[in-house]
Amino acid sequence: MSDTAVLGGGCFWCVEAVLRGMRGILSLTPGYAGGDTEAPTYKQVCSGQTGHAEVVEVEFDPEIISYKDLLKIFFTLHDPTTLNRQGNDIGTQYRSVIFYKDENQKKTAEAVKTEIEKENIWGAPLG
Template sequence: MADQVAVLAGGCFWCTEAVFLDVVGVKSVESGYTGGTVASPTYRQVCDGNTGHAEAIRVTFDPDQISYDDLLDIFFATHDPTQLNRQGNDVGTQYRSAIFPQDEDQARKAREAIERANQELGGRVVTTIEPKSEWYPAEGYHQDYWAGEGQRNPYCIAIIPPKLQKLRKSFQARVKSAGATA
């Protein structure tokens, strides 16, 4: 089967990217912006909160190795989908929890994943399902941030390791580096 794409927003794209880089079947993860009205926004414009865009990741994956459903379950387990327009200290609509389905099948699966998450979280999930929209890659220095500068960024150091620990504990069969530590 041909590779597929999932577009997810769950707060800081670096923190979300780090999780999905370690998932079996994920071929690549690109940080960027989607869901807004400004063409080719910059990081600074998105951070100002006036573009309508979310910081998001575009995950290219092999559906023969991991399903879209499994990606969504990992997404819900590794961020807080009950926080409206924020993830921890990141506040604003650019940090919203959102899924951007690429087709109707993904939209149906996103609705089902929200239902599953709501069952676990007492109906408090605020994650939105938003229309597929133009994808704008983040500036070059934002790509694969965790593998580079992010390892020295105090915010990333505080946020990413617990997410990776949860991934490795809850999805042992789905991680590339089950024994690795961040």
Template sequence: MTSETAVLGGGCFWCTEAVYLEVKGVTSVESGYTGGHVPDPSYEQVCAGETGHAEVVKLAFDPAVISFHDLLEIFFTIHDPTTLNRQGNDVGTQYRSVIYYQSPQQEATARQVVAEMANVWDAPIVTELAPAQSYYRAEDYHQDYFRQHPLQGYCAFVVAPKVAKFKKTYSNRLR
């Protein structure tokens, strides 16, 4: 099996991770931080908004099962790419909409999908496209957070509806 990597920031990584764990062809999902200037930051540092890092998910996927293009279509469905440094009540640069492309091909695909999605959203897309940068895995307690804490308030009221929307919209993409 051939594997590729995608690194995406769509607000809180708990939401993004929970969706991609359900996607057929995604072989691993890891929450982490990238895009900033502080090496190996802590969650508290990232939340303070002073590291420059975004909360992201790092995906390994099988391009024979799901393309990068299709992963990005899902990405643009599960978060609002029109709000700068914000997803709902989560505000700050750590919650920015961003695609960290791993190759020139991923950059071209990302630009294509952004152009396609411009017709879907009523406001301009503000998703940042940036080359891959140093990535830091988030603390263990952030990994698979939604599955471990489905009744926690944020999970029940923010994450669960995003997962439900994904499952309804992309039932053909479920594991």
């Protein structure tokens, strides 16, 4: 049985590259989420007018990697303290975001975020 997570940590290709080949990751699908335009183009998303973020849908095997562990990796593979930016990539589409599929994922994400903030690994509050 597999599970899914939708994560945005800046450029979807960068997130995808870090997760690719990790034990328990079954598939990775880059795309856009969270906006108002149906099936937006790259150009439309880059305009900042659609409200979309670059995301990766991660299909994973929870028997090998838990959602909690996946989120711990997510919070360390990008800088979640910078608003609408990852390195030289600037724009609302590069924001740090987690799209929950249910209340359980939301609670887990909030708990992991709190844990990461307490560890102060970024030296700044998470966005």
